[in-house]
Amino acid sequence: MKGGTKKIELYDTTLRDGTQGEHINLSVQDKLLIAGRLDEFGMDCIEGGWPSSNPKDEEFFKRAMDLELRHARLAAFGSTARYSDRIETDPNLLGLVGCGAPVITIFGKTWQAHSKTGLGISDEENRALIKNSVAFLRNAGREVFFDAEHFFDGWKDNREFALDMLKAAEEGGASRLVLCDTNGGSLPHEITAIIEDVRQHTDIAIGIHCHNDGDLAVANSIAAVMAGAIHVQGTVNGIGERCGNANIISIIANLVLKLPETGASVRDLTQLTSLSNFVFEILNLPPDSKAPYVGRSAFAHKGGIHVSAVMKESSLYEHIDPALVGNRQRVLVSELAGQSNIRYKAQELGISIPEGGEQIRKIVNHVKDLEHRGYQFDGAEASFELILQKELGTFTPYFEVIESKVYVESGIGGRNVDQAVLKVRVGEEIEHIAAEGDGPVNALDKALRKALIRFYPEIKGIKLVDYKVRVLEEKRGTSARVRVLIETGNGRTTWGTVGVSTNIIEASLRALEDSMNYHLFTLKATEPKPAAEENH
Ligand SMILES: CC(=O)SCCNC(=O)CCNC(=O)[C@H](O)C(C)(C)COP(=O)(O)OP(=O)(O)OC[C@H]1O[C@@H](n2cnc3c(N)ncnc32)[C@H](O)[C@@H]1OP(=O)(O)O
């Protein structure tokens, strides 16, 4: 790393540049919650928004003054003044001073084409805009960071112009020159070379702000740090305009764990995964399972060969210990599994399988066969556990559905009421039950509960929380097999089960049967009553 070991400054722009992303919308309260969490995590600077650009950001800064930030400094974002002869009355600059943030980050044009075409002004005027805007904010007692918009493209187009605009910000009193890859198209070696050049021309601390249009924003940010940048900007989960900003989650993990010489630090790195999930939750977006370091799949092993090695030594297929970032190792069961996957899952479930026997081979083959028929156990771990327990002789189904009929009504103009009729055997008794529901699956669910409640009153508190259908052989159209995944909950926990058939009703019934059986099995409140046939 060039330039010694000065501590890296982590600058979060989730609340400003992050909100420029499509489908991203945060209320003032959301922003306050995220700001509090970022501070708790140990971010050095939190950019809250552009105060004079909209009432929401204005209100955010008003209310943010009551936040008791323990570590982070709050930054407000805006542009240089629009006209160099009206600096003192520029509404944007006045808004920045008025919002009370101790740090102000303003962007200015460092690509000549933008200054010429975008603003329609001369080089000298642009220089004056930058220098005088920074000086105005400095004189108002604020620390000023200068975001050099389009710096890398600007340097490639006209190096003298780009460097001179940085000089203007320096003369105005900026304490950071943040080089922005605004269009996100630079490559790491270009970032390195350009920062090395800039460092020949200034002693002011250099920062980096990358966009992800070439899928290189994190790599470019790391390259910048290696070339001497001491301030890194990014957004949680990489949200932001177009393809997003540099993901500050990955930047932090890479710096703290792989480049400790940068001095980058946070209060507790094991909170990284929960910070990422927290922001997804507030954004009302599903977490990105493939996200490096923090995604649910980041340490999920599927191939039997990988699992076999990981069980001997995790680092054989993991670049870090997942616990360091608050994540965990997972093993998936599928047709790519070997005995190791089954053994791992059994251990996880607290089930012991005899070593080296035929039994485990039988389980592996059974799982592979089911996967070939369209089953999928990722997301249906309860069904997988029932298979394991059944093979080991520790589980016998609590009931057997001997007959099922579903009547689908297609009423015109009115509400459809479908009906399910089930014949269910529990021990020696047979229950013949009908139930109506909103749709055939709801009718089936109700009928099954009605049939079982007399024998197993403990099923009363469980509820279907999710239902997903996937067509498996789309080319076969309406005769294709479907996979139904259902999630059931009891208020404390949830469990997933699966059913596959060419008939969606049948697939749903299989998944429902597994769900009830799993609930009864885990409760172990009632003695299992043997039933004749198996479910799969
Ligand atoms: C690279 C970045 O991410 S920069 C941040 C981009 N973020 C945003 O734009 C979000 C917030 N923006 C807004 O709410 C609005 O665009 C506002 C309030 C800032 C401006 O709104 P309007 O006055 O209606 O102008 P509009 O959005 O149409 O155009 C932007 C104006 O800013 C000017 N401008 C652009 N860059 C700069 C700059 N660095 N310094 C000064 N003015 C600038 C443009 O030239 C244009 O003015 P013009 O129409 O006189 O040429």
Ligand SMILES: CC(=O)C(=O)O
């Ligand atoms: C300033 C900024 O957000 C950019 O140049 O991308």
